[in-house]
Amino acid sequence: MADGAPVVVHPPMTEGGRRVTIRGEHVGTAYHLLDLIEFLQRADLPKTDTAIDDPELIDWLGGGPDVWNAER
Secondary structure, eight states: SSSSSSSEEEETTTOOEEEEETTTEEEESSSSSSHHHHHHHHTTOOOHHHHHHHHEEEEEEEOOTTTOOOOO
16 A cells, blocks of 8 residues: 555445445445544544545545445
């Protein structure tokens, strides 16, 4: 992950939520922003609102921080 963001929020799943990986390791499924903040806290990463939009910290795939469910 040296070239990319340490946190990857994967595209929304059809059943809801988004897989989250930190430093290449799956840490769980986030169903809203508070879940993601909890994952960041557990990994000792910044959890401020400004960090959520930081592309050097988080790579949002398939939608940004306001997208948590797949389009049906």
